[in-house]
């Protein structure tokens with residue numbers, strides 16, 4: 001059998017050529033990285049959980065009419081996605097102060113923000129993904145005004161959807177990051193949600209206890225990352241409730 005072609009390898013995922021033009025296979029690795037890959041580890045089962053959680057969120061987004069790249073899950077670690085031209089910006093939405101916002105502006109972690117705040121960071125590891133303004137984005141041609149309007153609208157819809165999903169299972173959505181891709185259909189293009197939505201790219205706090213259930217567990221050495229992600233999956237009904245550890249999760253089909 002011919003070896004399939006690797007299109008791209010990132011920190012947590014690999015993209016392979018898909019079975020049909022315009023498709024890719026997205027493979028979720030067990031690798032965890034933080035602080036621009038200065039901290040690295042392998043977390044057994046993380047890829048399986050993120051594959052399943054990203055599927056769950058993307059399918060939900062499709063059901064409420066938010067366009068995204070997900071086509072179908074192929075196996076434990078892989079999903080079929082639409083190939084898009086990734087806009088070189090990370091779109092961050094914040095509901096509560098945390099992370100770089102708290103560090104930059106001195107606002108205590110956990111402070112409720114007066115409204116969701118949308119930020120853009122340039123996707124450039126060498127520069128540490130710096131925060132950029134709309135002026136920078138348009139002046140340097142990373143996206144147009146129309147793209148920015150579309151990205152903000154997509155991000156706020158994802159925020160409402162995810163916040164509600166999480167609230168229903170006792171979790172506060174503090175902030176998250178999405179990536180957006182340009183999908184060409186004949187001469188027309190539209191922007192869709194791409195990459196992944198998982199606890200790797202969200203801050204999730206238990207509403208009652210404030211316990212962190214996201215990648216900060218790894219960033220700040222707060223315990224088992226796979227236990228935290230398994231807890232999120234279990235609450236959302238993605239894993240059966242009797243699964244207590246992520247090393248060999250049983251998936252519900």
Ligand code: UDP
Pocket residue numbers: 090092098099100101129175176177200201202203215
């Ligand atoms: N985030 C991400 N990838 C990045 C940077 C941030 O997924 O390269 C997510 C992060 O998990 C958090 C949100 O975006 O949910 C806001 O992150 P922040 O700007 O506070 O940066 P951090 O504190 O993670 O460096």
